[in-house]
Amino acid sequence: MATILDVARRAGVSTATVSHVINESRVVTPETKQRVLEAIEALHYRRDGIARSLRRSRTGTIGLVVSDITNPFFSELVRGVEDAIIEKHRDSNLILCNTDEDTEKERRSVETLLEKRIDGLIFAPAGGNESQISHLITRGVPVVMVDRRLPGVEADAVLVDNVQGAYELTAHLLGLGHRRIGVMRADLRAGSIEERLHGFEAAMSAAGVPVDPALIVTSPSEVDEATRVAASLIARPSVQRPSAVFCTNNFMTLGMLRAIVQERLRCPQDIAVAGFDDLPWALGFHPQLTAIAQPAYQMGQVAVDLLFARMSEGATHPPEQRKLETRLMVRESCGATLVQPLARSTA
Amino acid sequence: MATILDVARRAGVSTATVSHVINESRVVTPETKQRVLEAIEALHYRRDGIARSLRRSRTGTIGLVVSDITNPFFSELVRGVEDAIIEKHRDSNLILCNTDEDTEKERRSVETLLEKRIDGLIFAPAGGNESQISHLITRGVPVVMVDRRLPGVEADAVLVDNVQGAYELTAHLLGLGHRRIGVMRADLRAGSIEERLHGFEAAMSAAGVPVDPALIVTSPSEVDEATRVAASLIARPSVQRPSAVFCTNNFMTLGMLRAIVQERLRCPQDIAVAGFDDLPWALGFHPQLTAIAQPAYQMGQVAVDLLFARMSEGATHPPEQRKLETRLMVRESCGATLVQPLARSTA
DNA sequence: GTTCGATGGCAACCATTCTCGATGTGGCCC
DNA sequence: GGGCCACATCGAGAATGGTTGCCATCGAAC
Numbered sequence: 001m002a003t004i005l006d007v008a009r010r011a012g013v014s015t016a017t018v019s020h021v022i023n024e025s026r027v028v029t030p031e032t033k034q035r036v037l038e039a040i041e042a043l044h045y046r047r048d049g050i051a052r053s054l055r056r057s058r059t060g061t062i063g064l065v066v067s068d069i070t071n072p073f074f075s076e077l078v079r080g081v082e083d084a085i086i087e088k089h090r091d092s093n094l095i096l097c098n099t100d101e102d103t104e105k106e107r108r109s110v111e112t113l114l115e116k117r118i119d120g121l122i123f124a125p126a127g128g129n130e131s132q133i134s135h136l137i138t139r140g141v142p143v144v145m146v147d148r149r150l151p152g153v154e155a156d157a158v159l160v161d162n163v164q165g166a167y168e169l170t171a172h173l174l175g176l177g178h179r180r181i182g183v184m185r186a187d188l189r190a191g192s193i194e195e196r197l198h199g200f201e202a203a204m205s206a207a208g209v210p211v212d213p214a215l216i217v218t219s220p221s222e223v224d225e226a227t228r229v230a231a232s233l234i235a236r237p238s239v240q241r242p243s244a245v246f247c248t249n250n251f252m253t254l255g256m257l258r259a260i261v262q263e264r265l266r267c268p269q270d271i272a273v274a275g276f277d278d279l280p281w282a283l284g285f286h287p288q289l290t291a292i293a294q295p296a297y298q299m300g301q302v303a304v305d306l307l308f309a310r311m312s313e314g315a316t317h318p319p320e321q322r323k324l325e326t327r328l329m330v331r332e333s334c335g336a337t338l339v340q341p342l343a344r345s346t347a
Numbered sequence: 348m349a350t351i352l353d354v355a356r357r358a359g360v361s362t363a364t365v366s367h368v369i370n371e372s373r374v375v376t377p378e379t380k381q382r383v384l385e386a387i388e389a390l391h392y393r394r395d396g397i398a399r400s401l402r403r404s405r406t407g408t409i410g411l412v413v414s415d416i417t418n419p420f421f422s423e424l425v426r427g428v429e430d431a432i433i434e435k436h437r438d439s440n441l442i443l444c445n446t447d448e449d450t451e452k453e454r455r456s457v458e459t460l461l462e463k464r465i466d467g468l469i470f471a472p473a474g475g476n477e478s479q480i481s482h483l484i485t486r487g488v489p490v491v492m493v494d495r496r497l498p499g500v501e502a503d504a505v506l507v508d509n510v511q512g513a514y515e516l517t518a519h520l521l522g523l524g525h526r527r528i529g530v531m532r533a534d535l536r537a538g539s540i541e542e543r544l545h546g547f548e549a550a551m552s553a554a555g556v557p558v559d560p561a562l563i564v565t566s567p568s569e570v571d572e573a574t575r576v577a578a579s580l581i582a583r584p585s586v587q588r589p590s591a592v593f594c595t596n597n598f599m600t601l602g603m604l605r606a607i608v609q610e611r612l613r614c615p616q617d618i619a620v621a622g623f624d625d626l627p628w629a630l631g632f633h634p635q636l637t638a639i640a641q642p643a644y645q646m647g648q649v650a651v652d653l654l655f656a657r658m659s660e661g662a663t664h665p666p667e668q669r670k671l672e673t674r675l676m677v678r679e680s681c682g683a684t685l686v687q688p689l690a691r692s693t694a
Numbered sequence: 695g696t697t698c699g700a701t702g703g704c705a706a707c708c709a710t711t712c713t714c715g716a717t718g719t720g721g722c723c724c
Numbered sequence: 725g726g727g728c729c730a731c732a733t734c735g736a737g738a739a740t741g742g743t744t745g746c747c748a749t750c751g752a753a754c
Contacts (some may be wrong), residue, residue: 001390001486003708003709003710004709004710005709005710011734013625013734014734014735014736014750015709015711015736016711016712016734016735016736016737017710017734019710020711022467024571025711025712026733026734027732027733028733028734029732029733029734031702032733032734044464045687046458046461047462047466047709047710048395048401048458048462048708048710049462049464049710050400050401050406050463050708050709050710051401051466051708051709051711051740052709052710052711053397053710053740054395054397054398054401054708054709054710054711054741054742055709055710055711055740056710056712056740057669057714057740059397059465061442061463067425069416069422069425069429070419070422070423070426070627072417072419074414075422076417077416078416078443078516079416079417079445081728082443082444082445085446091462093442093444093458094440094443094444095408095440095441095443095459096425096429096442096443097429097439097440097441098426098429098430111393111489112396112438112440113440114393115393115394115395115396116396116397116408116440117395117396117397121744130521139348152750161711167486179471186715205744222480222711223630231461238741240539253631254628254630254631255631256631257630257631257632258630258631260631261631261633261635279628279629281419281597281601281626281628281629281632282606282626282629282632283601283604283605284600284601284602284603284605284629285571285604285607285608285633285634286633286634287632287723288608288630300600343712348744350740350741351741351743353740354743360702361702361703361704362703362741362742362743363702363703363704363705363744364701364702364703366742366743366744367702367732367743370743372743372744373701373702374700374702375699375702375746376700376701378704379701379702382724385740394741394742395740395741395742396742397740397741397742398708398740398742398743399741399742399743400708400742401707401708401709401710401740401741402707402741402742402744403741403742403743403744404708436743501703563747594717620726653751693731
């Protein structure tokens with residue numbers, strides 16, 4: 001690979017001048033500029049980002065750690081981050097890490113990202129690395145948390161109004177006449193699940209409907225396990241069975257839907273399903289899911305805005321927490337649509 | 348930030364020794380090693396990956412460019428790549444880029460990845476940058492293509508047997524008695540779509556069924572457009588309507604399913620849908636999709652293997668093309684299951 | 695005393711950026 | 725016309741933070 005020195009020699013100038021031509025950081029007479037550009041062209045020179053980063057102590061890469069890129073919520077979020085970056089900050093890139101909600105994996109990821117000298121970090125904390133993160137923040141690394149917050153860690157965050165969303169979804173269920181409402185609770189350290197539960201409880205109590213603890217089950221955040229747990233919740237005589245289930249995340253929803261098929265029940269006739277978190281790729285299927293949609297893409301964008309704001313202004317302004325609105329998508333899985341399941345109407 | 352020099356001073360040794368302790372690249376007496384480690388601890392020293400990369404001319408990051416992380420096929424693939432890397436090559440990371448099948452965006456991505464001095468590149472080419480890529484390969488950058496191949500570019504590749512998969516899926520349709528089979532053809536430069544079409548045609552001709560060109564429509568690879576095109580294909584009097592549709596990728600499938608709902612048809616009774624590419628998150632929905640599943644995750648892993656093989660051996664061995672098997676997932680959307688749509692059996 | 699193995703230091707090197715400062719040129723004033 | 729100053733342009737070389745080849749030193753063994 002040709003270096004800047006090769007270019008300089010060929011153009012008969014110093015490396016400084018070449019550098020300034022490349023970065024447009026100083027006026028250079030048109031003639032020399034021309035010579036430099038020709039030399040660059042001739043040698044197929046491409047500047048070395050590593051040496052550049054070393055000297056400037058900025059790498060132009062930002063770290064993004066999420067729990068699982070395979071989860072539509074996160075892939076949407078990642079996409080939002082990427083698009084915002086290439087649109088507003090052309091010279092930056094994204095290093096991606098998955099943690100699977102594993103504290104140790106997260107710790108290692110952050111560690112290697114730090115070693116790679118990322119300019120900033122966007123991440124959905126799994127929890128358990130609070131000290132590492134706050135240490136990192138006091139060191140001046142710009143950090144913004146997405147989707148979840150770490151208790152006791154002062155940093156920018158972009159969140160979603162989980163309580164409100166869950167409240168709304170539960171109210172929808174109650175409005176349709178459901179009283180025995182079950183809950184599929186994801187077993188995550190992330191506080192968002194708790195908040196959703198609070199929203200659920202608030203809506204129930206506002207409607208004067210008692211919460212039946214027997215209808216609340218907890219499951220690992222993984223499809224197969226969730227399916228089993230879901231089955232245990234609905235494989236009961238119909239009087240004991242919930243008439244509707246509130247699923248606290250994607251995995252819970254999918255598990256429940258699969259369990260319903262397994263148990264040969266009908267949704268929404270035998271059991272209604274309401275999910276927190278939408279499943280974009282399932283729009284073509286029946287029954288279409290009634291769910292709380294999170295603005296994942298937008299969350300990614302906002303995260304980038306917060307991050308770059310902090311990167312430029314330094315640690316001057318206090319941490320900002322942005323809370324985004326959810327949207328209730330009323331579709332079919334709770335039986336709300338008047339036009340009953342479309343596919344059957346022409347039968 | 349403390350540098351290696353600070354550590355050296357505090358431990359009373361040279362920077363060389365500190366470096367050797369960190370990298371275990373030379374024997375160091377237990378006592379000095381101890382002193383060094385203590386100094387590292389005390390100063391919260393973390394080695395600078397950038398300086399390190401500069402000196403060693405290896406960055407420990409590999410570039411991954413796909414068209415859209417939001418597409419389950421790619422997120423699965425990305426996950427496979429990531430897992431393989433952290434399992435087998437702990438010190439490496441992934442820089443992710445999305446291209447949206449846009450040639451120019453792809454060119455820019457590759458360009459900045461090169462500037463970042465990636466150790467290797469895994470990518471699903473959109474097409475149009477052949478010269479850039481082959482130039483890059485002759486320069487010695489390890490490259491492996493996934494999902495698609497670039498005509499005229501000699502490089503490692505991990506592909507899927509598109510012809511065979513499409514053949515199998517079509518044969519399945521034919522076996523169920525379908526004769527008027529439509530095709531939703533994705534408008535991509537990627538050769539994979541062509542191959543799938545070939546497989547389709549081969550199966551048809553093998554069965555002695557003529558292909559009706561009127562039933563083959565082409566759509567942009569995007570959901571809303573695909574829905575419109577799909578609607579135009581099926582919104583016909585039933586005699587002119589295909590009895591089954593072969594969808595050449597995810598977007599086509601989803602568009603078709605949505606169009607079916609719009610047009611108030613029933614799947615599979617009125618029209619059968621067979622998709623190339625599975626939709627993992629839709630397992631809980633009805634009708635469950637009969638589709639050709641691609642081993643996306645595994646493709647990512649194989650890609651990593653090929654890449655690291657090339658990275659270590661250099662350009663010595665000839666490019667290797669690995670072709671992975673697809674799997675026909677017979678579910679409900681083609682009406683093949685004897686147990687007719689489960690949800691209705693208890694009605 | 696010589697040789698050899700075990701340790702560890704010196705200093706070059708990686709490819710840039712960036713701070714000074716050097717050089718030249720033209721205008722202006724006396 | 726000579727001297728001085730301002731301005732425009734560019735170069736030399738330090739600095740960035742590590743890695744690594746080569747050499748020096750020190751005991752112990754022969």
